[in-house]
Amino acid sequence: MSAETEIKAAPHGDYVGAKVGMWLFLVTEVLLFGGMFLLYSVFRSKYPQDFHEAAKELSVALGAANTVILLTSSLTMALSIGYLRSGKKKPSVLFQTATILLGFAFLVNKYFEWGAKIQHGLYPDSPELLALPKGEILFYGLYYVMTGLHGLHVIVGMIILSVLLVFTSKDIVNGHSFIKLENGGLYWHLVDLIWIYLFPLFYLIT
Amino acid sequence: MSAGYQAPKSFLDNHGKSSGAAAWILSTDHKRIGILYLCSMLTFFSVAVVIGLLMRIELIAAGKTIMEAKTYNAFFTVHGMIMIFLFIIPGIPAAFGNFIMPIQIGAKDVAFPRLNLLSWWLYISGGLIAVLSLFTGGGAPDTGWTFYAPYSIRTGTNVSLAVFAAFVLGFSSILTGLNFVTTIHRMRAPGMTWFRMPLFPWSLYATGWVQIVATPVLAITLLLLIFERSFGVGFFDPAKGGDPILFEHLFWIYSHPAVYIMILPAMGVISEIVPVFARKGIFGYKAIVLSSLSIAGVGYLVWGHHMFTSGMSDTSRWIFSLLTFIVAVPSGVKVFNWVSSLYKGSIDVRPPFLYVMAFIFLFSIGGLTGLINGALSTNIHIHGTYFIVGHFHYVMFGGTGIAFFGALHFWFPKMFGRMYSEKIARVAVALLFIGLNTLYFPMLVLGWQGMPRRYYDYLPQFQPLNVISTIGSWIVAAALIIMFTNLIRSLFKGEKAAGNPWDGTTLEWTVSSPPPHENFEEGPVITHGPYQRT
Structure with a gap:
């Protein structure tokens, strides 16, 4: 059997395939x-004045703090991938831990914000x-449902990153096989990206 | 090959690490997962058929016949839920797509085998949650499978759990779609260019995109419905500023494309069977490919035709009506191509081909009555009547259901390595064809005369046609019993099937029946189109 006639490499070895799946x-x-x-958008266009009044009640400071926290966590996520790709396990583990802690900080902040409202x-x-x-x-209603569902995604992201942290420390994810960490990172960036839209829609445009 | 060559063990004999039931429910082999889906779907299908039969008996006479009105409401809801979410939507892709598609593109398995197994686990969990919802809480949901607000928010029945079941099933569907799209992009055999790919994988590719792009909208809609019921958020409640029509929009933004999740793979099956039994290539290969893709694209933009009487501006109504007419064009292209493929073929009328003939006839009625629904003026007349029920049963059972059973008869020898009695199969398909027309055609007439759908009772003048329809349901049941008895008997006593019993040209017919564990002993190299005969 020559190389050309071989069926494509085993599925779990297909780096591009794993990426395609994650992006989908x-x-x-x-x-x-x-x-x-x-x-x-439907409700905002129906009740612009009410949305304007209600948005004033939200604390821009808390929202901005959470934005900074999540953006920083995306940075630490990217750094952890960068270090792992160049074979440096220790800093990668460190930055993965930092990402999880920042996610936790985001949730604590959210807890106080929701708590005050309730x-x-x-x-x-x-x-x-x-x-x-x-x-x-x-x-x-939108505020609770959208930030709540986003918060749920933060929690899921933290669980995924915790599993990846274990994988990295056990060398299952390493400098040669890092697609799992990259895909976990993509998920984390998505969670970040959604917040980037939630923040102005609820806190900034009043 | 050496003289001591031994054929490789088939996937049925290769248990992997586990044995017994675990060798099935923990297997990541796409063929075993396909059969898992097939068995679980047919189980749910049988339950829903029985519910359907009971509803038809209830409707044989006006007034109460065998059940209370409330039971009837629960029955049509559960019948719809099971048939849609547990049979027709996963249907052809999950069972036959899983089994056949990787072989047809020359791959060892799908791109993500473990994810594939997870999809089945989600499917079966969703199914069990749906069953659980019937017997717990406030009892079986009575909203109809569409869960329209505001009733679905107010009813005391167990809507939340049923809706959560649909959410889990949606997740399973998304993962299957994602898996297939990635598989088709990444795992085609060397030489298999896009336009050398058989039409069944093409139809699954288009379907996969619809699953990925449409199902999340259903997921969020169902979650919002659960939030409404649990927390009273108010998105669909006018008293709190919300709007129930928004629920309908969100629901149909998914559920109309879902119609194409149901029918596209069926069309793919027909496109495979036609060239095999016409003994010539398919007519208009590229046109069929492009029509699949355009159905998937335009199908996303026509949801409003479910809501012509719900309250929408006239402008949006005629735009949705126009788009509905446009989406019918590619379906027509396919039908003409199948018929043209038969022209000057040397047609071998075997059971799978009989299913194709039945499909073309029944689907054409379903499709053309769809245009009557899609036209604004006639829609107002027949909206919410039995005409709609007749129409979508012609498409769903007459189209997808018939294609499903056609696929079962076409690939049965490949999947299980046994042949069934062709004579009995012919009797079954003939009875099924007669039964379906007797069951559903009267519904079209009843609807035109004004009998509303989902009613437990009716005016006396509607009785004769209802009696005919109920008799039709018995003929269908008899046909199904004959069909399954034949197939189940052949599983054990059927003749051993050859690798290529129908003289097919696609890759699944080049491997033994049933196929070996990783499909190919030697990876195929593709040098020509899928239906070319040498």
Whole structure:
């Protein structure tokens, strides 16, 4: 059997194939959030004034802090991949840990932000919220659902990165076989990217 | 090859590391996963058929016949849910796509074998959650498979769990689509250019994209419905500023493309069977390829035709109507190409080919009645009537269902290495054809006369046609019983099938029946088109 007639390399060895699969998965994630962005645009155009009023209530400082945290985590993620590709395991492990911790910091921040809102009685179906104009009810509905689902993705991302951390320390993921870490990184960047859209839509444009 | 050559063990004999049931439910072999899907789908299908039969008995006379009105509501919901999410959508791709497609493109397996197994596990979990939803909480959902708000938010039945089941099944569908698209991009044998690829993988490729691009929208819609029920967010509740019509939009943005997830692979099957039994190449290969791709593309833009009476601007209504007419063109292209392929062929009328003939006839009725639905003025007359029920059953059962059974009869020898009785198979397909027309044609007439769908009761003048329709359902049931008895009997007692029993030209017919573990002893090199006869 000559080299040309051989069936293509075993599937798990196909670097490009693994990337194609991951990017296709990211397409589905974008469309999942796409459904909610669609609702956001419909409701925003229906109740521009209410959205304007409601957005004033959100803390730009907390939102900005979380944006900085997530952007930094994307940087540490990219650095960890870079180090692993050049065979430096230790700094890669370090930066992966940093990424997970930054994800955790994001969630702590979110916890306090949501906690304060809930303390003020602003949560779906609460009597305080239902007393507000309709557009504000929807604004907070979108706020909780979209940032909540995003937060869920942060948690999933942290779980994926934790598994990858174990893989890296056990040398299953290493300088020669790093596609799993790259794909994990792509997922993390997507989570970051979605926040980049959520931040202005909820906190900045009032 | 040396004199002591021994044929490799078939995948059925190669257990891998595990044995018994574990050799199946833990196997990452695409062929075993295909058969897992086939068995689980046919089980769910049988349940839904029984529910359908019971509904037809209920409708044999006006008023209460055998069940309460509430039970009837639950029955049509569960029948739709099982048939759509557990049979027709995974249907041909998950069973035959898994088994046949990698062999047809000359690959050892799919791109992500473990993900493939995960898809089946998600499928079976989704199926079990759906079953669980029938007996827990407030009882079986009674919303219809479309889960329209606001009723789906208010009903006390177990909608949340049923919807979660559909969410899990959607995830399974996405992963299958993603896997197939990657496989077709990356794993084609040397020399198999895009336009030397058989038409079945082409149809799965187009389907895979629809699965990837449309299903996430359903996923978020179903999640939002669960949030509405659990937290009262208000997106679909006018009292809180929301809009129930938005639910319909989001739902159909997925569920219309889903219609093409159902029918495209069926068309792919027909495009495989036609050239084999016409004993000549397919007419208009490229036109069929392009029509698959354009159906996948344009099909994404026509969802509004489900909502002509829901409240939409006239401009959007005529645009959706126009696009609906445009999407019918590529389907027509395919039908004409199949028929032209038969011209001057030396046709061998074997059971799979009979399924093709049945498909072309039934699908044409389904497709043409679709245009009556798609035209604005006639749609207003027949919206929400039995005409719609008749139309989509002609497409779904007469189209996809018939193609599914055609595929089963076409690839059965390949999958199990046994032949079935062709005589009995002919009886079954003839009965099925008669039964389907007796069952569904009266529905078209009833709908035209104004009988509403999803009603438990009807006016006395509708009875004669309802009786005919119910008799049709019995003929269909008899045909199915004959078909499955024949196939199951052949699993054990059938003659051993040769590698190429139908004289096919694509790669799956070059390997033994059933195929060996990694499909090919020696990787194939492709030098010509898929249907070229030497």
